[in-house]
Amino acid sequence: MLLLHILLAWSLTLAAAPANLQPARGQGGGPAAVPRPSRQRPQERAGVPPTQGSARLDLNGEWRFRTDAVKRGEAQGWPAQPPADAEMVRVPHTWNVGKYEDYEGVAWYFKSFTVPGELLGWHFELNFGATFYHSRVWLNGVELGAHEGGHTAYSFDVTPHLRRDNFLAVRLDNMPTAQTIPGWAQRLGANAWYDWWHYGGIVRDVWLNASGAALLRRQQIRVRVAGGGADVTSRVFLENFSPGRLTARLLIRAFPEGGGPAVATAEANVTLRPGAQEQTLALRIENVRLWHFDRPNLYRLEAELRDAGGALLSSLGDTFGARTLELRDRGLYLNGERVRLSGLTRHEDSPWEGLAETRGTIRQDYDALKELQVTFTRPVHYPQHPDVLDYCDRNGILLVPEIPIWQFNERQLADPKVVALAQKMMREMIEQDYNHPSIMGWSVCNESETFTAGGRAYVRALKEMIDELDPDRFVTFADDGLPGLKRAEDSASAFVDFIMWNQYFGTWAGPAALLPETVERVGRMFPDKMIVISEFGAAGIFARDKERGDELRRRIMRDQAALFSRHDFIGGLIFWCYQDYKSHRNLRPGMDKGYVEMGVVDENRQRYPSFDLWKELNAPARIGVDWNPPTTYTPPAGFRATVERRGADEIPSYALRGYRLAWEVTDYDGRKVAGGEQELPEVGAPFTVEGKWAAPATRAVTLRLRLYRPTGFLAHEETLEWWQPLSGG
Numbered sequence: 001m002l003l004l005h006i007l008l009a010w011s012l013t014l015a016a017a018p019a020n021l022q023p024a025r026g027q028g029g030g031p032a033a034v035p036r037p038s039r040q041r042p043q044e045r046a047g048v049p050p051t052q053g054s055a056r057l058d059l060n061g062e063w064r065f066r067t068d069a070v071k072r073g074e075a076q077g078w079p080a081q082p083p084a085d086a087e088m089v090r091v092p093h094t095w096n097v098g099k100y101e102d103y104e105g106v107a108w109y110f111k112s113f114t115v116p117g118e119l120l121g122w123h124f125e126l127n128f129g130a131t132f133y134h135s136r137v138w139l140n141g142v143e144l145g146a147h148e149g150g151h152t153a154y155s156f157d158v159t160p161h162l163r164r165d166n167f168l169a170v171r172l173d174n175m176p177t178a179q180t181i182p183g184w185a186q187r188l189g190a191n192a193w194y195d196w197w198h199y200g201g202i203v204r205d206v207w208l209n210a211s212g213a214a215l216l217r218r219q220q221i222r223v224r225v226a227g228g229g230a231d232v233t234s235r236v237f238l239e240n241f242s243p244g245r246l247t248a249r250l251l252i253r254a255f256p257e258g259g260g261p262a263v264a265t266a267e268a269n270v271t272l273r274p275g276a277q278e279q280t281l282a283l284r285i286e287n288v289r290l291w292h293f294d295r296p297n298l299y300r301l302e303a304e305l306r307d308a309g310g311a312l313l314s315s316l317g318d319t320f321g322a323r324t325l326e327l328r329d330r331g332l333y334l335n336g337e338r339v340r341l342s343g344l345t346r347h348e349d350s351p352w353e354g355l356a357e358t359r360g361t362i363r364q365d366y367d368a369l370k371e372l373q374v375t376f377t378r379p380v381h382y383p384q385h386p387d388v389l390d391y392c393d394r395n396g397i398l399l400v401p402e403i404p405i406w407q408f409n410e411r412q413l414a415d416p417k418v419v420a421l422a423q424k425m426m427r428e429m430i431e432q433d434y435n436h437p438s439i440m441g442w443s444v445c446n447e448s449e450t451f452t453a454g455g456r457a458y459v460r461a462l463k464e465m466i467d468e469l470d471p472d473r474f475v476t477f478a479d480d481g482l483p484g485l486k487r488a489e490d491s492a493s494a495f496v497d498f499i500m501w502n503q504y505f506g507t508w509a510g511p512a513a514l515l516p517e518t519v520e521r522v523g524r525m526f527p528d529k530m531i532v533i534s535e536f537g538a539a540g541i542f543a544r545d546k547e548r549g550d551e552l553r554r555r556i557m558r559d560q561a562a563l564f565s566r567h568d569f570i571g572g573l574i575f576w577c578y579q580d581y582k583s584h585r586n587l588r589p590g591m592d593k594g595y596v597e598m599g600v601v602d603e604n605r606q607r608y609p610s611f612d613l614w615k616e617l618n619a620p621a622r623i624g625v626d627w628n629p630p631t632t633y634t635p636p637a638g639f640r641a642t643v644e645r646r647g648a649d650e651i652p653s654y655a656l657r658g659y660r661l662a663w664e665v666t667d668y669d670g671r672k673v674a675g676g677e678q679e680l681p682e683v684g685a686p687f688t689v690e691g692k693w694a695a696p697a698t699r700a701v702t703l704r705l706r707l708y709r710p711t712g713f714l715a716h717e718e719t720l721e722w723w724q725p726l727s728g729g
Contacts, residue, residue: 054215054314055119059168059206064110065089068171071106079138079169082110092356094132094201102593104198109170115208117164122210123241124162127155129204129386131172132355133180138169148421149181150174150203150355151383151404152428158208174200179417181425182381185407187449194406195596196347196381197582199355204385214240214248214272216305216314221435222472223322225335230288230322232264236279236303238314240272247271247308252281256289257298257319270305290335291321291437293375293396294710295658298437319393321437327474327498330530330569334398339654340571341376341398342561342618344369344600345535346578348385351603354582362387364605369578370395370713372600372611373618375652376572378478378500378534381406381446383429392438396711399436400476400500400534401429402443413445414454422458423465430469441474442466447502450492451481459492478502478534483509483518488525498571499526500534506556507542516563523569531569535576536560539586540597549597550608557610561617565651573651575614579603619716620652621645621659621683623705627722628690636722637695639663639703642686656683658710663691667698699724 064086066073076083086108089095095107115124126139132150136143140163144156176183176198185192220235232254240246251267264283289297302317326333333339346365348355362385369377374397379388382404392399403425405413412418426444433439444462449455463475474497482501485491493499501522506512523531538556540549557575564570579599587594595603600611621643628640643661646653662677674693681687700723707716 054211057208080141094354182404291323343374343377347581405445408448410452410454413458446478502535668700
């Protein structure tokens with residue numbers, strides 16, 4: 001009854017701690033970290049035995065907010081009490097939507113909350129999904145610590161300081177410097193701002209996690225596909241909060257996502273010493289269903305820790321997928337099949353939410369990206385919202401996430417403080433996102449001086465660290481310096497796993513006529529590397545107005561996609577970008593802030609003509625259709641269509657398995673005349689589909705054919721129309 005009472009009184013979810021829960025990030029990891037207070041065990045403080053189970057308190061919703069341009073808040077006691085003029089906001093929140101849109105500097109958030117007395121003997125951790133940029137956090141007037149970085153989760157042990165009635169204060173500073181990430185783009189000038197908006201705030205969820213004697217903190221799931229099955233290893237990170245050793249049993253079970261009995265289990269007796277530790281268990285899934293962007297099969301690994309009497313101490317669950325990714329013959333192989341993929345990038349940015357995105361905005365945009373046939377992308381320059389990664393796992397998009405180093409010069413890349421911060425950010429991203437099958441690799445920077453000695457050393461240091469943390473994924477970065485190289489060994493691209501090339505011939509990089517020779521030369525310079533075109537497109541500033549800007553984008557989109565497709569060492573294309581996004585840079589003359597016009601939709605998601613062109617160019621199949629029998633003067637009574645996949649000399653190109661062709665015939669008034677659908681075998685060479693119906697008495701007939709992916713997304717659509725010919729006379 002205790003847990004039921006907690007559920008009702010405190011709106012708790014009795015569940016595992018979140019998979020991305022991290023040990024007190026910022027406690028010594030970042031340059032501005034504050035030392036962690038000494039831990040006092042819950043039983044020592046409350047005088048009660050360890051309590052089983054765990055619970056989560058959502059701290060989103062109403063908070064108080066106040067800017068602090070002159071940095072007086074700490075001296076005026078704001079860590080213990082909010083100022084009288086603090087405003088009401090709702091967290092997740094960014095202050096840069098609305099009246100403070102261009103404010104940079106210090107601002108504060110305040111929240112009061114109550115904890116039921118029944119829980120005061122538990123262990124508590126305060127979690128932030130992300131805060132931009134540099135945070136300091138106080139609970140009941142006691143400073144808990146600090147965190148630097150705007151896109152990864154962190155937590156603090158608040159057990160010694162939690163009361164029944166509590167006051168939480170968060171100080172944030174979004175001011176960039178030459179040593180912040182993102183920070184001044186000093187490759188472009190002394191204090192050049194980075195090319196997206198400086199959204200300060202508590203931009204993702206906040207929650208309090210309560211646990212008893214022990215906690216399963218996270219698990220790292222490693223999968224090896226072999227012999228029709230998958231060998232799965234779970235490296236479980238856990239902590240014993242008791243003062244002495246704890247005897248327990250650790251159990252893991254793998255389930256098909258969506259329901260069904262366990263397909264594999266493993267368990268072990270464990271004796272936990274006080275403090276943090278880890279335990280590894282292995283199991284095998286026979287007849288495993290592989291993850292693929294068209295068949296995103298997922299499993300769920302549930303872990304439970306029970307005490308000697310069988311009572312649940314802690315549990316957690318993570319989804320994962322089994323798939324193979326290989327680089328060979330300068331190509332990408334997914335589950336043994338060579339694929340050439342395409343997509344668009346997308347900033348976490350909108351006029352209504354900024355960086356503090358809701359699930360609805362993420363879903364809306366990523367549904368549009370699937371309509372645009374996205375199977376692969378470098379999502380943008382910073383670690384992604386957990387909902388983005390979950391969407392890509394479940395709907396089939398391969399990702400190369402990145403940390404937000406953009407246009408750094410050699411001095412910055414060689415700065416020990418910058419390198420340490422980059423390693424910390426990369427470690428946080430990998431640890432919280434490791435289990436997502438949609439992630440195929442990691443990117444360590446973007447458009448920086450990686451062609452210098454200091455830049456090469458930076459990339460090598462990050463790659464060595466990543467290879468140790470995650471030996472199964474690729475490491476790369478976005479390189480815009482390839483056209484100017486004299487020797488391959490002068491660039492860090494010589495030793496990453498595959499090359500990502502940002503190229504803007506036709507605008508910033510020079511005349512489009514120079515691109516064909518440049519592609520040939522870069523290809524010869526790196527004869528053993530697959531290349532992904534990680535950015536191409538055109539900014540609106542290179543055209544007179546928005547309409548002509550989109551005409552330029554469409555021309556570059558069509559011409560350059562065709563050029564890149566002819567080179568088999570180019571494994572993928574990523575267009576920059578999905579939407580126009582807010583910035584202080586790359587704007588029209590006379591503007592110091594506004595929206596960078598590079599999207600296939602504007603900032604409000606209104607579609608430009610380039611949206612439809614990209615969708616057409618990236619459809620994975622072609623459909624040819626005509627009336628059968630041919631007709632001119634009488635309404636048609638049938639059709640014949642051919643469906644074929646794109647060839648290996650095109651991008652995108654991959655096998656089409658489990659696709660479905662649906663057709664519908666309507667008359668002049670839009671009434672349905674006939675329809676049907678057909679499951680297709682593997683689509684390769686042209687495959688014929690026919691349909692028949694009784695010819696209607698009507699002046700017009702419309703036939704719509706829609707090819708659907710196994711995931712249900714539309715892969716291609718063709719329309720054929722017949723109109724009654726006008727009589728002569």
